[in-house]
Amino acid sequence: MSTMLDLINELWFLKRDIVSTDFDRALLRLAEEVPMTIHEYPTGEECWTWRIPEKWTCHEAYLETLNGVRLIDYQHHPLHVISYSLPFEGVVSREELLQHLHIHPTHPEAIPFVFKYYQRDWGLCASQTLRDSLADEKYRVVIRTSFETGTLKVGEVIIPGESQKTFVLVAHLCHPAMVNDDLTGVVVGIDVARSLLQNPRPHYTYRLLILPETIGSVAYLSHHEHLIPDMVAGLFLEMLGNDSPHALQTSLTPESQADRCLCSAFRYLDVSGYIGAYRKVVPNDERQFNAPGVRVPMLSISRVEKPSFPPRPYPQYHSSLDTPAIVTQERLENSRQLILSMIDAWELNQYVVNKFKGEIFCSGYGIWIDYQTNPEGSLRLFEIMERCDGEHTVADIANELDISFQSVWEVIDQFLSKDLVWLSRTPHPTSPIRN
Numbered sequence: 001m002s003t004m005l006d007l008i009n010e011l012w013f014l015k016r017d018i019v020s021t022d023f024d025r026a027l028l029r030l031a032e033e034v035p036m037t038i039h040e041y042p043t044g045e046e047c048w049t050w051r052i053p054e055k056w057t058c059h060e061a062y063l064e065t066l067n068g069v070r071l072i073d074y075q076h077h078p079l080h081v082i083s084y085s086l087p088f089e090g091v092v093s094r095e096e097l098l099q100h101l102h103i104h105p106t107h108p109e110a111i112p113f114v115f116k117y118y119q120r121d122w123g124l125c126a127s128q129t130l131r132d133s134l135a136d137e138k139y140r141v142v143i144r145t146s147f148e149t150g151t152l153k154v155g156e157v158i159i160p161g162e163s164q165k166t167f168v169l170v171a172h173l174c175h176p177a178m179v180n181d182d183l184t185g186v187v188v189g190i191d192v193a194r195s196l197l198q199n200p201r202p203h204y205t206y207r208l209l210i211l212p213e214t215i216g217s218v219a220y221l222s223h224h225e226h227l228i229p230d231m232v233a234g235l236f237l238e239m240l241g242n243d244s245p246h247a248l249q250t251s252l253t254p255e256s257q258a259d260r261c262l263c264s265a266f267r268y269l270d271v272s273g274y275i276g277a278y279r280k281v282v283p284n285d286e287r288q289f290n291a292p293g294v295r296v297p298m299l300s301i302s303r304v305e306k307p308s309f310p311p312r313p314y315p316q317y318h319s320s321l322d323t324p325a326i327v328t329q330e331r332l333e334n335s336r337q338l339i340l341s342m343i344d345a346w347e348l349n350q351y352v353v354n355k356f357k358g359e360i361f362c363s364g365y366g367i368w369i370d371y372q373t374n375p376e377g378s379l380r381l382f383e384i385m386e387r388c389d390g391e392h393t394v395a396d397i398a399n400e401l402d403i404s405f406q407s408v409w410e411v412i413d414q415f416l417s418k419d420l421v422w423l424s425r426t427p428h429p430t431s432p433i434r435n
């Protein structure tokens with residue numbers, strides 16, 4: 001069994017373009033770590049309003065002076081060619097070259113990650129330093145790429161639960177030669193799946209999907225429409241290795257049980273982390289799951305430093321500086337544990353049904369808290385108690401009181417041990433009905 005960092009070191013430099021030989025190679029390697037089904041969707045197939053793209057290969061690409069001095073070579077770094085670049089060979093003027101030579105907006109030494117899957121253009125990428133040094137009138141460009149029929153692949157790991165109701169975990173694998181975005185989400189997802197598979201059977205079914213961004217989610221969802229009604233919650237994973245606290249982005253429907261539960265658990269698990277609104281932290285595949293006709297409340301966990309527009313989630317984002325050097329095994333393990341703890345809360349989150357009527361005789365049950373020495377604890381005990389009515393989940397109570405899931409659970413657990421409440425997966429109102 002490989003560690004998360006082993007997998008990163010092994011797979012990060014592969015040219016994992018959305019439909020490509022190296023994407024498949026990376027996915028097959030991950031399938032050695034967990035039981036995985038690989039779904040294949042052929043080029044040209046319609047998926048809702050989308051179409052599966054061709055398989056793309058770059059055989060060779062370089063930029064030379066007319067004297068044959070090579071300035072850029074795809075062999076040295078996959079990011080030197082825009083993903084899905086058209087083939088091009090010829091001598092071009094400096095002006096024309098600059099229109100097709102992309103640089104990173106903030107890092108003069110970095111090669112940017114640029115993709116044109118559907119816009120159809122040719123292009124190269126270089127550091128700003130190199131671009132600024134171009135003084136000749138003409139340059140020779142060679143980009144030998146091919147487009148052919150292939151299959152887009154989606155890896156699916158299923159952890160069966162007692163219920164068909166499903167929690168979906170998603171990570172994308174389609175960022176060539178980069179690590180934090182997107183390989184960290186993939187390896188943390190794999191490790192979360194390994195842990196879930198080792199534990200006793202959970203209540204919910206879990207599905208981990210490893211796919212190319214956007215089109216992979218659309219392809220999978222459009223071919224599994226029958227599963228969508230059972231998808232009750234989801235979490236997208238990425239950017240989990242950089243040196244920042246966690247950021248949790250809510251779903252499109254922040255009132256959902258998934259949002260209430262994961263957000264209230266998160267605030268206890270990473271006290272320096274923050275919660276941001278849908279699309280405002282970093283947009284990814286959760287967009288497809290939250291979209292019309294699908295509407296799975298899917299949140300997103302990352303280590304985005306702070307929300308920005310356009311997205312600049314960490315300094316090395318979408319560049320050749322996003323290497324294994326900026327991630328650590330410790331931070332990956334920390335993220336894995338945080339996600340597993342949020343899943344623990346999700347498993348525990350049920351409606352709390354009172355067996356008692358009136359206020360509980362706390363001293364009689366040995367749970368009385370002295371309001372003089374611990375006024376806050378005493379108030380909290382009663383505030384939680386009065387919401388145990390079969391109409392509030394643990395997460396509902398946490399949200400109403402603006403406290404963590406874990407602090408509510410501590411009290412509910414005590415009530416359970418005294419046989420004062422029971423837990424129900426569905427609402428079970430106990431208040432008298434008045435006409």
Ligand SMILES: [Zn+2]
Nearest residue numbers: 175181182318
């Ligand atoms: Zn990205």
